[in-house]
Amino acid sequence: xxxxxxxxxxxxxxxxxxxxxxxxxxxxxxxxxxxxxxxxxxxxxxxxxxxxxxxxxxxxxxxxxxxxxxxxxxxxxxxxxxxxxxxxxxxxxxxxxxxxxxxxxxxxxxxxxxxxxxxxxxxxxxxxxxxxxxxxxxxxxxxxxxxxxxxxxxxxxxxxxxxxxxxxxxxxxxxxxxxxxxxxxxxxxxxxxxxxxxxxxxxxxxxxxxxxxxxxxxx
Amino acid sequence: xxxxxxxxxxxxxxxxxxxxxxxxxxxxxxxxxxxxxxxxxxxxxxxxxxxxxxxxxxxxxxxxxxxxxxxxxxxxxxxxxxxxxxxxxxxxxxxxxxxxxxxxxxxxxxxxxxxxxxxxxxxxxxxxxxxxxxxxxxxxxxxxxxxxxxxxxxxxxxxxxxxxxxxxxxxxxxxxxxxxxxxxxxxxxxxxxxxxxxxxxxxxxxxxxxxxxxxxxxxxxxxxxxxxxxxxxxxxxxxxxxxxxxxxxxxxxxxxxxxxxxxxxxxxxxxxxxxxxxxxxxxxxxxxxxxxxxxxxxxxxxxxxxxxxxxxxxxxxxxxxxxxxxxxxxxxxxxxxxxxxxxxxxxxxxxxxxxxxxxxxxxxxxxxxxxxxxxxxxxxxxxxxxxxxxxxxxxxxxxxxxxxxxxxxxxxxxxxxxxxxxxxxxxxxxxxxxxxxxxxxxxxxxxxxxxxxxxxxxxxxxxxxxxxxxxxxxxxxx
Numbered sequence: 001x002x003x004x005x006x007x008x009x010x011x012x013x014x015x016x017x018x019x020x021x022x023x024x025x026x027x028x029x030x031x032x033x034x035x036x037x038x039x040x041x042x043x044x045x046x047x048x049x050x051x052x053x054x055x056x057x058x059x060x061x062x063x064x065x066x067x068x069x070x071x072x073x074x075x076x077x078x079x080x081x082x083x084x085x086x087x088x089x090x091x092x093x094x095x096x097x098x099x100x101x102x103x104x105x106x107x108x109x110x111x112x113x114x115x116x117x118x119x120x121x122x123x124x125x126x127x128x129x130x131x132x133x134x135x136x137x138x139x140x141x142x143x144x145x146x147x148x149x150x151x152x153x154x155x156x157x158x159x160x161x162x163x164x165x166x167x168x169x170x171x172x173x174x175x176x177x178x179x180x181x182x183x184x185x186x187x188x189x190x191x192x193x194x195x196x197x198x199x200x201x202x203x204x205x206x207x208x209x210x211x212x213x214x215x216x217x218x219x
Numbered sequence: 220x221x222x223x224x225x226x227x228x229x230x231x232x233x234x235x236x237x238x239x240x241x242x243x244x245x246x247x248x249x250x251x252x253x254x255x256x257x258x259x260x261x262x263x264x265x266x267x268x269x270x271x272x273x274x275x276x277x278x279x280x281x282x283x284x285x286x287x288x289x290x291x292x293x294x295x296x297x298x299x300x301x302x303x304x305x306x307x308x309x310x311x312x313x314x315x316x317x318x319x320x321x322x323x324x325x326x327x328x329x330x331x332x333x334x335x336x337x338x339x340x341x342x343x344x345x346x347x348x349x350x351x352x353x354x355x356x357x358x359x360x361x362x363x364x365x366x367x368x369x370x371x372x373x374x375x376x377x378x379x380x381x382x383x384x385x386x387x388x389x390x391x392x393x394x395x396x397x398x399x400x401x402x403x404x405x406x407x408x409x410x411x412x413x414x415x416x417x418x419x420x421x422x423x424x425x426x427x428x429x430x431x432x433x434x435x436x437x438x439x440x441x442x443x444x445x446x447x448x449x450x451x452x453x454x455x456x457x458x459x460x461x462x463x464x465x466x467x468x469x470x471x472x473x474x475x476x477x478x479x480x481x482x483x484x485x486x487x488x489x490x491x492x493x494x495x496x497x498x499x500x501x502x503x504x505x506x507x508x509x510x511x512x513x514x515x516x517x518x519x520x521x522x523x524x525x526x527x528x529x530x531x532x533x534x535x536x537x538x539x540x541x542x543x544x545x546x547x548x549x550x551x552x553x554x555x556x557x558x559x560x561x562x563x564x565x566x567x568x569x570x571x572x573x574x575x576x577x578x579x580x581x582x583x584x585x586x587x588x589x590x591x592x593x594x595x596x597x598x599x600x601x602x603x604x605x606x607x608x609x610x611x612x613x614x615x616x617x618x619x620x621x622x623x624x625x626x627x628x629x630x631x632x633x634x635x636x637x638x639x640x641x642x643x644x645x646x647x648x649x650x651x652x653x654x655x656x657x658x659x660x661x662x663x664x665x666x667x668x669x670x671x672x673x674x675x676x677x678x679x680x681x682x683x684x685x686x687x688x689x690x691x692x693x694x695x696x697x
Contacts, residue, residue, distance in 0.1 A: 172402025175342040
């Protein structure tokens, strides 16, 4: 049994590492690759949980994570960036060093918080929850410190990977599959927003600062 | 045997599917009104019918208040929407194919909100609220102007972050309930969680409530998480602004209050009251000051919604039967008055061809009927007697004063500041030399008058039946 925990632990740890990798990329293409790696790791983690806990419905969640977030969305975003030919560099509000330091602090906070609070839970579930919370907070951080619309979407999707990991770690939680489907709808809409609303068409940029200038009224 | 609680969900969803195929905006608009009336009838049936707790749905005194308001305002908004959309088609701002889509979305949104209100499961409630939010995001971007897309994008990002945090909170609630209820569906069922609240893990419950407060608080529009709200109100079609302010904020508040009941049921967990009092007061006072700098009439009333949601959260944070009663009453009054104001504002913006306050002058000369209704509605939201908003604000302030005299000064101060701003703007738009164009609008004043009359009636005489009902709901809140 302990081997099962070690493997799920390892996969969650790899996801956390990719969350940090997302923060220090210089190029949008590399951000997308790091995100694809994170999604594929998530798919493995969920599939492992499905197999070791004998919850076959989780295989659907794993499959969605693999195909939609591991392959389809990264490829689609790669093509968008290539076709629009803009902002191949990641635009930063905060530099890489500062972002990584804040990220470390957030990870520490997540560990301290969950390990201290959830004393009633089994230790392995507790550690998985702490890792998931760290991934969620890092996704949040990415949305704040990266300006470009594509990187913001990636930050949100990485946050959502953490949520799915947390939901999988909560043993016997119903609705995980349904919720992962609902989230996929949300994500598809995000990508749809970047694609179809054609923010670039209107503004010549997917830089959100340009959007801010279009505001009708002072804050 | 079909139940009323099934109808309030099934009617809108079925209609949404049918509306996609209905050509012609006149037919669509009429059908939208009929369907909303049917949902309202189902809502009324639910109010008079028996309370029940099932595997899927929960019907108690508390959520029926919300469903009644939801279906009523849904119905009147459909009425308003019919005349509003007619004008938008004439002026070419919307194309008929978009309107077909709009009607389907409107019903899907109503259905999703009712799902969130009626579900006996914290996960299903979350899904309902998420769906309703996504649909409003699409509706806010309906005009596809740069401003509308920016508003929709901002709403999308902030609401999604809120939704994600609320979902993490939901997972934590499930984990907190596990020791008492075991694995599986029971630990996500409202009625069972509520019964077992005292045996839930207090530390995890604390953490969960913080996430839920931030997550659902974003949707309630509490400062400092409110940034999406004014933009979303200003750039979308006005019927959506009315539904956002009047209903969607309430549904998010409903979720927050249910979780508050849960946390309050575990004495070892943190007391949610003071946190909510502080967040409510910050929103109230912040929004009151922000009212002065608004140049767009829909943004003005969006900030007024933040102000009033702040006051409502403050009242529920104070807790106790009287403050809860006042909070519920104020929520009902605010929903009716604010959506009524947006009905009037929608027609005013159409009449003047702009939403800029500086370009709206002398309404009392050019559009006297619209002006009178608008002025009365604004005076009502300002909290002047004899309207119902006065009653509820008075109750909130007096019950606070009786318990914490010094604390009562803060909401009173915020309300006075907001009062001044709204009165100043009202005078600007009502009087003076008319400027700019003055189009004729075929405004139906029925929905506005209906809301205003209800608020007036509540201010003059609250029927004992209603009082008893709200008191029972307030008791449930603890």
